[in-house]
Amino acid sequence: MAGTVVTDVRAVRGPGARRVSWGLYALLVLVVALGGAAAGATAYDGIGSAGRVQTFADAVAVVVAADGALREEAGEALVLAASRTAATPADGARLAALAAATDARRSDVARLAGAGPGGGWSAGVREALAGSADLDGTLVTARREVVSSRSASFAANHYGQVVAGERVLLDALLRDLDDATDDADVVRPARVLATLRDLVAAAAQERETGSVLLSRPPVVAGDRVTEAGLADYLDTVRRQDAAAAALTGLRPYPAAVDAATGTAGALAEPRDAVRRTAVTLEPSPGTRSANVQRFAEVTGQRLVALDQALAAVAGDLRAAADEAVAQAVRRAGAILAGTAAVAVTAALVARAVTRRRSGRSGVTP
Numbered sequence: 001m002a003g004t005v006v007t008d009v010r011a012v013r014g015p016g017a018r019r020v021s022w023g024l025y026a027l028l029v030l031v032v033a034l035g036g037a038a039a040g041a042t043a044y045d046g047i048g049s050a051g052r053v054q055t056f057a058d059a060v061a062v063v064v065a066a067d068g069a070l071r072e073e074a075g076e077a078l079v080l081a082a083s084r085t086a087a088t089p090a091d092g093a094r095l096a097a098l099a100a101a102t103d104a105r106r107s108d109v110a111r112l113a114g115a116g117p118g119g120g121w122s123a124g125v126r127e128a129l130a131g132s133a134d135l136d137g138t139l140v141t142a143r144r145e146v147v148s149s150r151s152a153s154f155a156a157n158h159y160g161q162v163v164a165g166e167r168v169l170l171d172a173l174l175r176d177l178d179d180a181t182d183d184a185d186v187v188r189p190a191r192v193l194a195t196l197r198d199l200v201a202a203a204a205q206e207r208e209t210g211s212v213l214l215s216r217p218p219v220v221a222g223d224r225v226t227e228a229g230l231a232d233y234l235d236t237v238r239r240q241d242a243a244a245a246a247l248t249g250l251r252p253y254p255a256a257v258d259a260a261t262g263t264a265g266a267l268a269e270p271r272d273a274v275r276r277t278a279v280t281l282e283p284s285p286g287t288r289s290a291n292v293q294r295f296a297e298v299t300g301q302r303l304v305a306l307d308q309a310l311a312a313v314a315g316d317l318r319a320a321a322d323e324a325v326a327q328a329v330r331r332a333g334a335i336l337a338g339t340a341a342v343a344v345t346a347a348l349v350a351r352a353v354t355r356r357r358s359g360r361s362g363v364t365p
Helices: 015-082 089-114 123-134 136-147 154-182 184-215 227-247 254-261 264-276 283-361
Strands: none
Touching: 015 089, 015 136, 015 254, 015 283, 089 136, 123 136, 123 154, 123 227, 123 254, 136 154, 136 184, 154 184, 184 227, 184 283, 227 254, 227 264, 227 283, 264 283
């Protein structure tokens, strides 16, 4: 009996086809996992680096604020120490308020010891923080000399030591910040701060050195300042001129330049008074006191303007660091979103390829 042979030619869906599908998916998972890991590491590193820079910028702002408060107190203290008149209750209250502000800012600096970036502060910053804390006793001595001995030269010397300690800390932070980033928006204000810091350091030293020279009584008739003493003072003026010239090329920070150059006229007469001591020291205690008081007032006003410029640039530095963190977060989001998009696309492609291979492996009836 003759019959018809029917052959089942439905598409092959057996183990071989499944092995092809699972192999493609396994390869896809591996590629996406490696790509995702690399993208995640890149995003994490970017956020971590920006966060580290932000920590440095915040610390710089804290130290700049403490530095400014300390110099404002020192300026008022030198005027009071140089005065021949008895201190009034208002004088004492004003100095006490300035001292309290300095102590509060220095407490902020002390807390930086436990607020370092990932991995901690560098050895230089740790050493500078410890050195700043060690100067608490020197600051107490400076304050005591203002109200007890009324010695402008002693007070200037001890205040100067504390200011120098803060400057060492600021130097260390700015150096580490410069090493931590190549972001131009962060590096620019940091370098302006470094130049402005040099100017402020020289201006503070001018106030201290000049006050000492003007307050020194003659030992014998015709006594004068030593050549080395006058040379030290003139060097502070030269360093300020050099820093001010360097600042003019660092725009857009006109406020810093204005603060550096805007008080030149007011400084002319007090500086001449210091230069005159090279000829003869002033024998009259009253005249010496008046000269020191005038000198401390004018140089103090200059330092206030410079400190305000420092604070403004430090604010710009913090804003730039904050923006760097925000950009790193946005960049990380874009990287991860791109990785997810690639993963979805790859999955769709793999699925399409698998279906095509499965379809070719069988014959439709």
